[in-house]
Structure formats: C-alpha cells, structure tokens
Amino acid sequence: MAFIEPADKLRPVQPRSHAQAAAAVYDPATGAQPTVAHASTGGAESSAFGTAPTASAGDATSSLATGRLAAIARGEPIEAAIHPSVALEDPVLEVDNFCLWYGAKQALFNISMAIPRGKVTALIGPSGCGKSTLLRSVNRLNDLIDTVRIQGQMRLNGDSTYGAGVDVIDLRKRMGMVFQKSNPFPMSIFENVVYSLRIDGERDRRVLNEVCERSLRGAALWDEVKDRLHESGLSLSGGQQQRLCIARAIAAEPEVLLMDEPCSALDPIATGKVEDLIQELRGAYSVLIVTHNMQQASRTSDYTALMYMGRLLEYGKTSDLYTKPRLKETEDYITGRFG
Amino acid sequence: MSSSISGATAAPPPATGGPSKPRSVSQRRPRATSSLLANGEPMIWLTGGALATALAMIIGLLALVIFRGMATFWPSPVVQIRTSDGRTMLGEITTHEHYRPSDELLATLPPAAAAKIRAELEASDGQAGRRLLRTGNYDLNATHFQWINDALVTEETTPEWAMVLERQSWGRFYGEPKSLLVDDQAAATGPAETWERFKTEHPAVRARLADRVDLAKHQLGAVSRKKDAARLAIVQARLDHGEDSPQHQAAVAEMARVSEWEAGENERLMAEIRKLDDENARYKMLMVTADGREQQIPLEEIVRAYPANQLGGAGRSGVYLSRWGEFVSADPREANSEGGVFPAIWGTVAMTLIMSLLVTPFGVLAALYLREYAKSGIIVSILRIAINNLAGVPSIVFGVFGLGFFCYVVGLRVDQLFFSAELAEHTPTFGTGGILWASFTLALLTLPVVIVTTEEALAAVPGSMREGSYACGASKWQTIWRIVLPRALPGIMTGMILAIARGAGEVAPLMLVGAMKSAPELPIDGVFPFVHPQRSFMHLGFHLYDLGFHSQNSEAARPMVFTTALLLIVIIAVLNIVAIRVRTRLRKRYGASHA
Numbered sequence: 001m002a003f004i005e006p007a008d009k010l011r012p013v014q015p016r017s018h019a020q021a022a023a024a025v026y027d028p029a030t031g032a033q034p035t036v037a038h039a040s041t042g043g044a045e046s047s048a049f050g051t052a053p054t055a056s057a058g059d060a061t062s063s064l065a066t067g068r069l070a071a072i073a074r075g076e077p078i079e080a081a082i083h084p085s086v087a088l089e090d091p092v093l094e095v096d097n098f099c100l101w102y103g104a105k106q107a108l109f110n111i112s113m114a115i116p117r118g119k120v121t122a123l124i125g126p127s128g129c130g131k132s133t134l135l136r137s138v139n140r141l142n143d144l145i146d147t148v149r150i151q152g153q154m155r156l157n158g159d160s161t162y163g164a165g166v167d168v169i170d171l172r173k174r175m176g177m178v179f180q181k182s183n184p185f186p187m188s189i190f191e192n193v194v195y196s197l198r199i200d201g202e203r204d205r206r207v208l209n210e211v212c213e214r215s216l217r218g219a220a221l222w223d224e225v226k227d228r229l230h231e232s233g234l235s236l237s238g239g240q241q242q243r244l245c246i247a248r249a250i251a252a253e254p255e256v257l258l259m260d261e262p263c264s265a266l267d268p269i270a271t272g273k274v275e276d277l278i279q280e281l282r283g284a285y286s287v288l289i290v291t292h293n294m295q296q297a298s299r300t301s302d303y304t305a306l307m308y309m310g311r312l313l314e315y316g317k318t319s320d321l322y323t324k325p326r327l328k329e330t331e332d333y334i335t336g337r338f339g
Numbered sequence: 340m341s342s343s344i345s346g347a348t349a350a351p352p353p354a355t356g357g358p359s360k361p362r363s364v365s366q367r368r369p370r371a372t373s374s375l376l377a378n379g380e381p382m383i384w385l386t387g388g389a390l391a392t393a394l395a396m397i398i399g400l401l402a403l404v405i406f407r408g409m410a411t412f413w414p415s416p417v418v419q420i421r422t423s424d425g426r427t428m429l430g431e432i433t434t435h436e437h438y439r440p441s442d443e444l445l446a447t448l449p450p451a452a453a454a455k456i457r458a459e460l461e462a463s464d465g466q467a468g469r470r471l472l473r474t475g476n477y478d479l480n481a482t483h484f485q486w487i488n489d490a491l492v493t494e495e496t497t498p499e500w501a502m503v504l505e506r507q508s509w510g511r512f513y514g515e516p517k518s519l520l521v522d523d524q525a526a527a528t529g530p531a532e533t534w535e536r537f538k539t540e541h542p543a544v545r546a547r548l549a550d551r552v553d554l555a556k557h558q559l560g561a562v563s564r565k566k567d568a569a570r571l572a573i574v575q576a577r578l579d580h581g582e583d584s585p586q587h588q589a590a591v592a593e594m595a596r597v598s599e600w601e602a603g604e605n606e607r608l609m610a611e612i613r614k615l616d617d618e619n620a621r622y623k624m625l626m627v628t629a630d631g632r633e634q635q636i637p638l639e640e641i642v643r644a645y646p647a648n649q650l651g652g653a654g655r656s657g658v659y660l661s662r663w664g665e666f667v668s669a670d671p672r673e674a675n676s677e678g679g680v681f682p683a684i685w686g687t688v689a690m691t692l693i694m695s696l697l698v699t700p701f702g703v704l705a706a707l708y709l710r711e712y713a714k715s716g717i718i719v720s721i722l723r724i725a726i727n728n729l730a731g732v733p734s735i736v737f738g739v740f741g742l743g744f745f746c747y748v749v750g751l752r753v754d755q756l757f758f759s760a761e762l763a764e765h766t767p768t769f770g771t772g773g774i775l776w777a778s779f780t781l782a783l784l785t786l787p788v789v790i791v792t793t794e795e796a797l798a799a800v801p802g803s804m805r806e807g808s809y810a811c812g813a814s815k816w817q818t819i820w821r822i823v824l825p826r827a828l829p830g831i832m833t834g835m836i837l838a839i840a841r842g843a844g845e846v847a848p849l850m851l852v853g854a855m856k857s858a859p860e861l862p863i864d865g866v867f868p869f870v871h872p873q874r875s876f877m878h879l880g881f882h883l884y885d886l887g888f889h890s891q892n893s894e895a896a897r898p899m900v901f902t903t904a905l906l907l908i909v910i911i912a913v914l915n916i917v918a919i920r921v922r923t924r925l926r927k928r929y930g931a932s933h934a
Binding site: 139141144146169170172173175176177179181183185186187195196198199200232245248249252258 | 714801803804805806807808809810811812813814817821822825826928929
C-alpha cells in the first residue's frame with residue numbers, strides 16, 4: 001500500500017529532551033497543536049548562511065543532535081551527517097552548497113551531497129521537505145518557475161550545471177526524468193519512446209526502431225506493447241504508462257535518471273513491477289529517486305538521504321541508515337515517530 | 340487515519356459542552372418549514388421554467404422555419420373560382436383569413452353580394468372571410484395575387500386540366516392547354532394531346548436554351564474579355580511607356596487585330612445563337628385562361644409545367660423534389676424571388692471557409708503568444724480585456740472598418756500595384772467589396788472568439804506534459820509544437836466552430852464589403868486565372884434580407900424567405916457538424932477529455 005503521509009503530521013518539535021520529544025508526538029491527551037513554524041523568515045538571514053560553524057556531526061547521542069530539529073525550527077544552520085561510505089563511491093552528480101528560494105521563501109538550505117554512479121539513491125523525508133525541489137533542480141526544471149532563485153553549484157560528471165553559458169536544453173538531454181503522475185504524450189507509444197530523438201531531428205527509421213525496442217525492453221514493457229506500438233500512449237494502463245515514461249526517460253541513455261515518486265499513483269502490483277525495474281536499472285543507470293515510502297527506499301536503493309525542512313539530515317548506505325543511523329532524528333523518522 | 344481524527348473531534352461533545360445539557364430536539368430553533376424559499380422548491384420551478392421557456396422558444400422558432408420552409412415547394416391543387424360579380428379565376432389558394440371589410444368596399448360590390456356580406460358580418464361579429472388566390476398571369480392581369488371575398492364565391496371547382504406553368508420571366512401562368520404550336524401550326528390539340536406532346540418537346544427545347552445561355556454567357560463573354568484585355572493593354576502601355584511609344588503603338592495595332600477578330604467571332608457566335616433561338620421559337624403552347632383569354636407561351640420560357648389536379652402523391656413529390664433541386668442548384672431569376680440560390684449557397688460556404696482558414700492560424704498564433712510567451716502582468720491583462728471587448732463590438736462597425744481599410748486602403752494599393760490600367764479606367768478591381776475582403780472582415784470579427792477559446796485550450800493542457808517534454812530536452816517551441824498544440828487542437832476546433840457559427844450568420848458587415856443582391860459570376864470559374872477573390876458574391880443571409888424586404892412580389896417571396904432561412908440554418912448546422920466530427924476524432928486521437 002502506498003504510504004502517504006498526511007500533511008498535518010509535519011510538526012516541528014519544540015525544544016525539549018528526547019523523552020519529551022517522543023512523548024509530544026505520541027501523547028494525544030494534550031491535544032495541543034504545535035504551532036507550525038514557517039521555514040526561516042527570509043533570504044537575508046539565510047544568505048548569510050553556510051559559513052557559520054555548525055554542531056559536530058555524527059554525534060548521534062549528544063544533546064546537540066537532539067536539538068537539530070529545534071535548531072532547524074529556529075532557522076539555525078545544521079550540518080548533515082554524511083557517512084564516509086558515500087565518499088568511497090565515484091560520484092556522477094555532485095551537489096555543492098546548494099540553496100534555493102521560491103520568491104522570499106527558502107526551500108533548500110546548503111545541500112551538499114554526491115550521487116554515486118551506477119547506484120540507486122533515494123531521497124526521503126516528510127512532505128514539503130524539498131526532496132522534489134532538489135530533484136527538479138538537478139535538471140533545472142525549476143527554471144520554468146519565474147520566482148526561483150538559486151545559490152551554490154551542481155556538477156554532472158564534472159560539468160557545472162548552473163555555470164554561465166550552460167545550455168539548459170543540452171543539459172536536460174543528458175538526464176531522464178520520471179514524474180509522480182505518469183505523463184505520456186498525446187501520441188503513439190512508439191513516438192512517446194523516441195521523443196527525445198525526434199526533437200533532435202533523428203529520422204533514420206532503423207535507429208528509431210532500435211532505440212524504441214531497447215528502451216521498451218529496458219522498461220520491461222516490450223512484451224506487453226510490441227504489437228501495438230502505434231496505438232496512443234494514453235491507451236495503456238496506469239502502471240504501463242509509468243513504465244512507458246521510464247522507457248522514454250532511458251531512451252536517450254541519460255547520465256542520471258531522476259524519479260519523482262514514480263510509484264505513488266500506482267496500485268501495489270504496478271508498484272512492484274516498477275520497483276523491480278528500478279532494481280534492474282541499477283548498474284546501467286545512476287538513479288536518483290524521491291520517495292515517500294520508506295519501505296520502497298529500503299527495498300530499491302543503495303544509498304538513502306533523509307531531508308527535513310530543506311536540509312539534508314543524514315546520508316549514507318541504505319543498510320547503514322536503516323540499521324544503525326547516526327542521528328536520533330533519522331531513527332525517529334524511520335520508525336515513524338516523527339515526520 | 341483521517342477517520343480516527345474526525346472520530347476524535349466528533350466524540351467529545353459532552354466534554355467540550357461542559358455543564359450545559361445537550362439540547363433536546365424540541366428545544367431547537369424551529370425550522371422555517373413555512374418558507375417556500377427555504378426548501379428550494381420555488382427555485383427549481385423558477386430555474387426549470389426559465390429553461391423550459393427558452394427551449395420552447397427555440398423549438399418553436401425552428402419548428403416554424405422548418406414547417407414553413409418545407410411547405411413552400413409543395414404543389415397545391417389549382418382551383419377555379421366563379422364570383423357573383425362575374426369574374427372567373429384560376430389559381431392556388433395560399434391563405435384564408437377573417438377581416439372587416441370597409442363600407443367603401445361594400446359599396447362597390449353588387450347589391451346581392453353586399454347584402455350577403457352584411458348578413459354574414461352581423462352573424463359573425465363583424466368578421467368576413469376572404470382568401471388569397473395566387474392567380475399568376477402577371478402579363479395579362481398585372482397582378483400575381485388576388486383577394487376574393489368568401490361571400491362573392493359562387494362556384495369553386497378543380498378543373499382536370501388546370502395547369503401550372505413556371506416561367507423564366509413573368510412568374511407563374513395558370514390556365515388550360517389548348518394546343519401545341521409548331522411553326523404556328525397546331526401539332527397537337529386538346530389538353531391531353533398537348534400535354535403529351537409538351538412532355539416530348541420540352542426537354543429538347545430546354546437543352547437548346549442551355550446551349551444558348553452557354554454561348555451567350557461564356558463564349559461571347561470570352562470574346563469580349565479578350566477585347567477588354569486588348570483595350571486595357573493600350574491603357575497600360577500608355578501609362579508605362581507614354582503615348583505614341585512603340586509599345587503603345589504595338590498595343591493599338593494589337594487592338595485593331597483583336598477588334599477584327601472579335602467582329603468575326605461575334606458574327607459566328609451570334610449566328611449560332613440565332614439558329615438556336617429560331618429553332619426554339621418554333622415551339623409554343625397555346626393556353627386558355629379561366630376567363631377565356633388565349634395566350635401563346637414559347638416552350639423555352641417554361642421552366643416547369645404540371646397539371647396540378649391530376650397529380651397523385653408521387654407526381655406531387657416529383658414536382659416538390661424538382662423544385663428543391665432547382666432551388667439549391669440554379670441561379671435566381673425574377674429578382675431573386677424565383678429560381679435557385681446556388682450562388683448564395685456557394686458564397687456563404689466559400690466565405691465561411693476562407694474566413695476560418697484566415698482566422699484560425701492568426702488567432703492561434705496570437706493566443707500562443709499571450710499564453711505561452713507573454714509574461715503575465717498588467718499589460719497582458721489589459722490586452723485580454725481588450726480582446727474580450729472586441730468580441731462585443733457591433734458587427735456593422737467591423738463592416739465599416741473592412742470597407743475603409745481592406746477595400747479602400749489595401750485594395751487601392753493592390754490596384755495601384757497590379758491593376759493600374761483598370762484603375763485608370765475608374766473600374767476598381769480589389770478596391771471595392773469582394774469575397775476576399777468580406778472574409779478578412781469576418782475573420783477580424785471572429786478573431787476574439789478564436790483567441791479566447793484557444794487560450795483556454797492551451798491553459799487546459801496539463802503542466803505535467805509540458806514538464807515531461809522539457810525534461811526530455813525539448814525547447815519551448817518543440818514542446819508547444821509537438822505536445823501543447825496537438826493536445827489543445829480539440830479546444831482550438833471549438834473556437835473555430837464558434838467562429839463559424841458567428842461568421843456564417845453575419846449579414847450587416849457583408850453589405851458593406853461585397854455581398855450583392857445579385858452576383859451571377861462566381862468567384863471561381865473557368866476563366867483565367869480561375870480564382871477571382873475580388874469578385875462580389877451572394878450570401879444567403881443577405882439574400883434573405885433582400886427577399887424579405889426588397890422583393891416586388893412580396894406575397895410570392897414570403898414562403899421563399901422561410902425556405903431560404905431553412906437552408907441557411909441547415910448549411911450552418913452542416914458546417915458545425917463537420918467541425919464537431921473532426922473535433923471528436925482529434926479528441927480520441929489526443930486523448931483530451933475537456934472541451
């Protein structure tokens with residue numbers, strides 16, 4: 001079953017001890033709704049950010065760590081707990097001190113992380129924590145929103161993606177993206193898959209056919225649709241449509257495959273198929289997947305990053321993160337005690 | 340999860356209520372059941388009634404137009420009426436009504452009849468009956484219709500051989516056939532024999548007439564066009580190279596040659612025409628009217644003839660269908676009140692199609708800029724309001740603009756550039772109303788509709804599709820061209836349908852920019868360059884107006900008004916149905932469920 005968090009569960013926790021924090025979430029007797037603290041008051045404060053010294057990371061049991069959520073609620077900078085295992089991997093995408101604002105509201109705070117090549121990396125965190133925003137910053141889809149402002153840097157295979165003179169269109173052609181809701185284009189299955197080649201002006205039928213078959217096989221859809229490639233992409237079922245979108249995303253051999261909650265609109269069987277597919281894509285593609293579903297993250301990903309209110313909290317091997325998290329907050333989130 | 344929350348808030352009323360006791364049912368404020376408004380029934384009646392009234396009016400209008408329009412061509416029996424004042428009339432009864440005759444009228448009647456009417460008037464509360472008889476024979480009687488007072492009628496019969504002749508000119512003729520004359524010799528005598536002979540001779544005569552019309556209209560026309568061209572060439576040479584220049588002299592020489600050729604050609608064609616005329620002139624039908632007068636009618640004058648009182652259901656249907664056939668395929672005659680409306684149908688459809696072809700791309704491009712490229716702000720908002728307001732500008736204003744701008748400014752410029760010789764002769768080519776300028780004017784008129792609906796259709800394209808396209812590395816224009824436009828096509832079609840519905844029914848602006856009462860030459864024909872967008876044209880809406888208000892024979896024109904209205908409605912409906920079918924197909928193809 002899709003694990004969908006109601007938005008009202010996103011509560012900043014008042015500064016108090018471990019026990020109290022846990023109790024506050026569990027105790028319905030008080031009935032008191034904690035006031036929702038809005039993410040920092042504005043850019044002025046936040047832009048001065050990043051240079052400030054932060055609490056020592058990795059000290060999971062210290063009272064400083066306990067105060068992380070509180071510190072975030074106060075708008076203070078915190079440092080992410082990034083496991084050393086991440087540094088051992090060859091990064092395909094590096095995010096460097098990345099901040100993002102929607103108008104005056106800051107949505108991402110000094111995110112720094114490296115996405116390993118050929119692995120599946122999951123972004124988890126409560127609703128509104130900035131997972132999708134981070135994902136959409138990678139292929140610069142956020143550029144479409146007029147009010148977005150960014151600071152910091154990203155590098156795809158060493159090439160800066162936000163530098164001056166970067167061609168956004170070329171950049172996007174190096175990535176594939178799969179969306180929360182399947183969005184096949186109003187055209188045939190075949191044309192859907194080869195869309196990215198078509199816009200590059202590819203006309204060679206042989207090349208198109210080959211790419212179409214390879215991509216559909218890659219998306220485990222070939223056997224289901226090989227006899228009706230020229231029917232509308234919208235005639236497929238929901239799960240098939242999502243796999244069609246995956247086929248479309250991998251048709252151009254992307255350097256990074258971005259997935260934005262690809263299973264949240266699917267039934268359990270279709271979800272299972274897409275999850276299996278993600279497993280198969282591992283190795284051939286570097287996948288960055290946003291998910292709400294922590295079981296899904298644990299099942300499909302090699303690495304997991306936990307985000308909270310625009311900050312990266314902890315990032316490491318999925319197995320490590322789930323079994324021996326560095327931070328108390330991570331443990332609380334994974335066990336469902338907050339978030 | 341949410342159910343537990345709602346349960347939690349629903350459960351504690353006793354606690355939150357505190358010490359106060361829960362209210363019992365009887366303590367509640369009494370509901371105002373007496374108020375009709377409160378339980379909503381009157382609003383159902385009010386809203387439902389409004390809908391029903393609107394429907395009734397629309398259905399009534401359609402029913403009237405359909406019934407009257409369909410009935411026009413049905414042949415009714417021909418009656419012969421004798422009156423007490425000694426007249427005998429033959430014709431079709433078109434209406435019967437009650438009226439109050441004036442005393443002066445009664446004074447002119449024979450005393451017996453007047454007394455009868457007076458008695459009738461007293462008995463029926465001052466109302467006398469009268470009928471309108473279509474007596475035709477305008478060449479003899481100088482009237483098409485006659486009112487006959489019921490009281491004067493002494494005898495009403497339906498003669499077996501009463502015939503209706505529809506003529507090329509002078510309207511209908513009612514009478515009995517006496518003989519068919521060939522070279523002024525009776526080739527057949529007696530009604531039956533004459534009618535049989537007529538049926539064998541008439542098609543050949545009509546075929547010769549068609550040949551003659553073709554000769555006169557096309558071949559003679561072609562000859563005179565050549566001469567016109569030669570004459571214009573002289574003017575052109577004079578304008579371009581000056582008087583007595585070699586070119587001018589060459590043109591004059593050419594003119595002399597053409598004149599000579601034209602004289603010979605005219606001679607030849609006229610001889611052919613005369614031969615056909617002479618042959619046709621041999622055949623005449625001698626008819627006897629109800630009051631005993633004889634009239635010779637040349638066979639080629641007769642469009643259609645039938646013995647009205649002998650026709651069975653099949654015969655009547657034949658006449659009915661033949662009249663419909665003529666109506667939709669022939670040119671009008673008798674100042675538009677008879678014959679067909681083919682040029683008007685052609686003009687309406689062609690103008691509407693040209694208009695759609697002009698307005699759709701233009702409107703879609705404008706809407707694309709507004710929706711996809713323009714940064715939303717105060718200027719765009721003002722622009723939107725302005726476009727919406729443009730849709731409310733009275734259409735005659737567009738007509739004035741079309742005349743002033745397209746005809747007099749653009750058209751004049753075109754004439755100066757390409758038709759200077761014609762202009763020097765004071766015959767504007769594009770500088771006057773024509774089907775092209777009319778289409779431009781209506782395109783302008785319907786532009787706001789297309790822009791607004793297209794914008795809505797573009798806005799309805801899901802953002803996820805655009806994002807998907809951008810994520811594949813498509814540029815903005817690629818996204819618009821490959822994703823947004825196909826998906827919005829059904830909505831754009833909706834705009835086109837609305838534009839057609841609006842444009843095809845407009846008359847007022849057309850009167851200024853090229854619609855004519857009579858324009859026998861279609862803008863597309865066999866004459867080089869085959870397409871003549873500068874020509875004026877006929878339009879069903881304008882034809883309707885002309886028929887209804889400017890017809891000399893208004894009684895005969897009135898049923899034609901309904902028939903023409905019916906045709907106009909049918910044509911607009913057909914255009915719309917075609918567009919709607921195309922839209923349905925597009926919708927299936929591109930999977931858009933919205934409008």
